[in-house]
Amino acid sequence: MSFELADNVDADRFVNDLKLFTLAVSLGSVASLAELPWTMTHAELPVAARKASGLSPQLIRLAIGVESVRDLIEDLDQALAQVG
Numbered sequence: 001m002s003f004e005l006a007d008n009v010d011a012d013r014f015v016n017d018l019k020l021f022t023l024a025v026s027l028g029s030v031a032s033l034a035e036l037p038w039t040m041t042h043a044e045l046p047v048a049a050r051k052a053s054g055l056s057p058q059l060i061r062l063a064i065g066v067e068s069v070r071d072l073i074e075d076l077d078q079a080l081a082q083v084g
Contacts, residue, residue: 005058009083011036015060017079020067032065032072 005011015023021034025041035041038057042050064072 001062001064003060003062004056005060005083007058009058009080011058011060012039014079014083017082018075019078020072020075021062029063030066032067033063035061035063037061 015034018034021032024033025035037055037059042055
């Protein structure tokens with residue numbers, strides 16, 4: 001699952017405020033993971049190439065694991081409240 005945060009939201013702070021999601025470049029696990037493609041998996045590409053491929057610094061990519069859906073939603077909500 002991917003989504004973009006508003007331009008005025010600090011994406012780094014958002015992912016660091018997550019409690020159940022682990023910040024990681026791997027998107028295959030039983031644990032829920034979060035990634036910032038702009039600064040992680042695609043950081044080696046020039047800015048123009050990242051933009052041309054549809055990436056932005058605000059893009060968050062999630063891999064959903066086996067945790068409770070309710071717990072994951074609450075974690076996303078609390079992280080958004082921290083940065084909002």
